Amino acid sequence: MNTVGTGDSNSNVLLRFFSKKKIDDGLCTYKIRLADSQKSLIIDCRGCSAGNSGLDDAVCRKNIFQIMIKEPMVDRLVLSHLYERDYEGENLRLLYLLAGFIDNLRMFEDTEVPAVCGNCHLERQEFISNIMEMGLQDPVKAYTILIAQVDSGIVCHNNETGQGSACTNEYIHMLARMTHCTEGMGNGLDVSVSSSQYYTRVIMPYTRPGFSTSRIYTEPPDNAVFLEGYDVQRSGGRAMEVSIYSLSDRPESLYFLIPPEYNLRPKELGLLESVRSRLIRHRPNDLNFADPVNSREYFRRRSQQILAEEAGLKDIKLKPDQISVFSDILAKYTTGLGILEDVLSDSRVTDIYVNAPVDTNPVHVVIEGEECSSNIYLSQDDVDTMISRFRALSGRPFGEANPILDMDLAEYKTRVSCIGNPLSAGGLAYAFRKHAQTPWTLPKLINEGSMTPLAAGLLSFLVDGHSSILIAGGVGAGKTSLLSALLLEVPQKYRILTIEDTPELPLRDLQRLGWKVQGMNTRSAIAGSDSEIAPDTALRAALRLGNSTLAIGEVRGPETRMLYEAMQVGTAGNSVLGTIHGASTQTVYERIVGALGVPEQSFRATDAVVVCSNIRISGSMRKKKRLVQVSEVTSGNWDGTSTFFNDLMMFDASNDRIEPTDLLDMGQSELIGRIASRWGVSIDEVLLNIRMRAQIKGVIAEAGRTRPELVEAGRVGQANNMFWLLMNELQDGDGGVDMVEVYGRWIEWYEGILQQG
Numbered sequence: 001m002n003t004v005g006t007g008d009s010n011s012n013v014l015l016r017f018f019s020k021k022k023i024d025d026g027l028c029t030y031k032i033r034l035a036d037s038q039k040s041l042i043i044d045c046r047g048c049s050a051g052n053s054g055l056d057d058a059v060c061r062k063n064i065f066q067i068m069i070k071e072p073m074v075d076r077l078v079l080s081h082l083y084e085r086d087y088e089g090e091n092l093r094l095l096y097l098l099a100g101f102i103d104n105l106r107m108f109e110d111t112e113v114p115a116v117c118g119n120c121h122l123e124r125q126e127f128i129s130n131i132m133e134m135g136l137q138d139p140v141k142a143y144t145i146l147i148a149q150v151d152s153g154i155v156c157h158n159n160e161t162g163q164g165s166a167c168t169n170e171y172i173h174m175l176a177r178m179t180h181c182t183e184g185m186g187n188g189l190d191v192s193v194s195s196s197q198y199y200t201r202v203i204m205p206y207t208r209p210g211f212s213t214s215r216i217y218t219e220p221p222d223n224a225v226f227l228e229g230y231d232v233q234r235s236g237g238r239a240m241e242v243s244i245y246s247l248s249d250r251p252e253s254l255y256f257l258i259p260p261e262y263n264l265r266p267k268e269l270g271l272l273e274s275v276r277s278r279l280i281r282h283r284p285n286d287l288n289f290a291d292p293v294n295s296r297e298y299f300r301r302r303s304q305q306i307l308a309e310e311a312g313l314k315d316i317k318l319k320p321d322q323i324s325v326f327s328d329i330l331a332k333y334t335t336g337l338g339i340l341e342d343v344l345s346d347s348r349v350t351d352i353y354v355n356a357p358v359d360t361n362p363v364h365v366v367i368e369g370e371e372c373s374s375n376i377y378l379s380q381d382d383v384d385t386m387i388s389r390f391r392a393l394s395g396r397p398f399g400e401a402n403p404i405l406d407m408d409l410a411e412y413k414t415r416v417s418c419i420g421n422p423l424s425a426g427g428l429a430y431a432f433r434k435h436a437q438t439p440w441t442l443p444k445l446i447n448e449g450s451m452t453p454l455a456a457g458l459l460s461f462l463v464d465g466h467s468s469i470l471i472a473g474g475v476g477a478g479k480t481s482l483l484s485a486l487l488l489e490v491p492q493k494y495r496i497l498t499i500e501d502t503p504e505l506p507l508r509d510l511q512r513l514g515w516k517v518q519g520m521n522t523r524s525a526i527a528g529s530d531s532e533i534a535p536d537t538a539l540r541a542a543l544r545l546g547n548s549t550l551a552i553g554e555v556r557g558p559e560t561r562m563l564y565e566a567m568q569v570g571t572a573g574n575s576v577l578g579t580i581h582g583a584s585t586q587t588v589y590e591r592i593v594g595a596l597g598v599p600e601q602s603f604r605a606t607d608a609v610v611v612c613s614n615i616r617i618s619g620s621m622r623k624k625k626r627l628v629q630v631s632e633v634t635s636g637n638w639d640g641t642s643t644f645f646n647d648l649m650m651f652d653a654s655n656d657r658i659e660p661t662d663l664l665d666m667g668q669s670e671l672i673g674r675i676a677s678r679w680g681v682s683i684d685e686v687l688l689n690i691r692m693r694a695q696i697k698g699v700i701a702e703a704g705r706t707r708p709e710l711v712e713a714g715r716v717g718q719a720n721n722m723f724w725l726l727m728n729e730l731q732d733g734d735g736g737v738d739m740v741e742v743y744g745r746w747i748e749w750y751e752g753i754l755q756q757g
Contacts, residue, residue: 028063032071041074043067045081054079055199058137065139068099082266085205086215089360094203098139101179105135108178114170117156124171141195143179150175206377209261209269211276211333214382217375220256223248232346234328240342255365255372259342261329267316272326275306279334296335303330338382344412344434351433351476356426358383369614369623383428387418396524406524408503413437415502439506439713440485446701447711450478451627453701455649455658457694458630461686462608463489465675466575468567470555472582473612478625479579480504482612483551486577488717490549491724492516494574497542499535500553513717535559552578560596567605585609585631585645606633607671609645617656626651627658632671646670681736692743696723699747703754722749
């Protein structure tokens with residue numbers, strides 16, 4: 001299985017030097033490169049008459065093994081051509097075992113072949129000579145034949161002198177000694193494949209263009225079964241091929257990506273390398289490299305100019321769309337994130353994990369709730385370059401004293417967390433969590449299967465009713481997605497203040513759509529800088545900024561006590577919406593009251609707790625994000641013997657949906673009763689309000705199945721605004737509203753929207 005590489009780094013240029021060796025005995029030219037503590041053997045295959053065949057060609061194999069015998073202590077073998085093929089780790093070990101086998105055979109060149117009886121000598125001498133010659137060019141085949149001879153128990157057929165047993169034993173002993181240097185190779189030698197396949201499918205090279213340091217497999221493994229394929233459109237017009245495979249030997253899928261730069265013709269690849277070399281040397285004095293968007297655009301335009309110049313010098317004709325694609329590739333490898341950019345551009349990917357040590361562990365991705373292995377291997381150079389950039393962009397410290405970095409990559413709409421030594425013993429490790437490309441909405445979550453229209457209607461009602469809601473769940477359960485969707489249910493007349501240590505909420509999108517949103521950034525909970533604002537200071541400032549809906553990215557620190565005191569006395573604004581880690585309502589209570597020190601009575605300021613979870617439907621390996629519980633906080637006597645919560649909706653795993661409880665169906669909810677009392681309406685009227693909202697969310701979601709733009713934030717915000725306008729317009733003299741008429745008028749308006757297209 002071949003592999004191809006991506007990524008780029010110049011961070012260790014000063015630490016590298018080359019010791020070049022010119023070979024005059026007919027072997028290929030090679031050189032030794034030292035980078036940090038790694039020693040690489042680089043064989044120059046560019047002038048080889050056999051082309052770039054490498055281990056595929058018998059003559060190339062002979063030269064490669066002879067050079068490896070001369071240089072027995074390297075960490076990486078590189079066959080350098082248009083695409084460079086790297087051998088390291090287990091693959092390099094197998095090659096050195098084969099080289100050792102060849103070297104060991106030389107010891108027997110002048111050895112007398114045992115033939116005690118005197119009649120087997122010529123036949124055995126011819127066999128040994130053939131093995132010697134074969135071993136130079138095809139050591140796997142020679143080794144296989146030798147082992148077969150040893151295992152066959154070949155005997156001397158001339159036993160007239162009574163020396164047949166001794167004649168056989170000495171000869172078998174010599175053959176066994178000839179394979180002595182291949183001890184351990186049997187663990188990797190697959191005799192079920194031919195020797196030619198062994199050099200390409202058992203010993204697997206990482207193949208990469210010269211401007212890359214990381215690699216990807218270009219062919220799926222033998223145990224992969226194709227499931228589906230699709231194209232991902234990148235900026236610049238270039239498309240990437242993505243395939244999903246199941247693996248027959250383990251319950252895991254394979255994410256298989258082929259970036260377009262690995263399908264380039266030799267002239268095009270050489271052109272990119274020339275342009276990239278010029279870009280690396282170019283350092284404008286007036287460019288702010290701390291602005292990734294600005295620097296990327298600068299280098300993209302600069303690469304377009306150099307592409308035209310270099311193409312003219314090389315007499316290569318480029319079309320405008322080719323220049324656009326090539327310039328985007330060059331920007332990716334100079335100021336971008338390399339192949340990780342391609343993965344991040346896949347809308348189906350939600351998370352990316354890079355485990356240490358990075359050069360021996362494939363990148364893992366989560367695609368629509370399922371964690372997959374991939375054909376992507378980053379290099380140490382790549383991750384070193386990334387952490388230098390992230391440290392500069394965030395302004396936060398990172399090193400052995402602060403081995404944790406957490407920040408937002410606004411350019412990629414992604415949150416990245418990094419750990420290093422001594423916390424991560426294997427070196428740098430990363431976790432990338434993508435934000436939604438567009439803000440989540442309740443109708444969109446309905447179509448994702450995360451909730452029902454009734455649950456969406458209930459949550460919309462609770463937000464409109466100025467309820468304080470905690471959204472609980474585990475990592476990646478969809479807490480922030482739901483919080484983002486609920487912000488669209490806050491009427492536009494009210495201001496929203498957000499407090500986050502790593503910006504994830506779509507504030508600019510909300511502002512663009514007309515919501516009054518003010519964001520506040522605070523110090524990270526882990527390894528934050530002292531120059532950043534502490535969460536309690538930000539909260540104190542927010543409480544002084546007037547009546548607002550307060551949205552907190554995560555409720556987790558000592559500032560929580562201050563928040564609850566403000567909520568209890570009514571100075572926290574219209575309502576509080578926040579996320580918190582917890583698998584259930586009881587867990588949330590224990591964490592806030594027990595761990596965070598909020599008095600039990602103060603916790604009553606929470607109106608509702610909503611729980612999200614990753615559900616494995618029917619025990620399958622794929623996880624689905626689901627709303628599993630909506631509970632109100634009771635106002636009765638808390639004597640430690642009764643429950644603190646009443647469930648309004650609970651998840652039914654057998655139907656894969658959240659269902660209302662009798663408490664909600666029968667209108668016995670304390671929280672809904674309190675909102676009805678504040679609004680001056682009956683329980684029946686607010687239950688009808690909830691049902692009408694649910695039907696509206698369901699209508700929007702259904703329309704969005706065929707026209708996805710209708711469940712996006714802009715259209716949903718427009719629909720919400722019309723609902724609130726109709727609520728005000730149809731209010732009678734006593735303040736009541738006929739919800740059936742509101743719904744009917746809204747449907748008339750929405751049908752007009754659908755007809756407009």
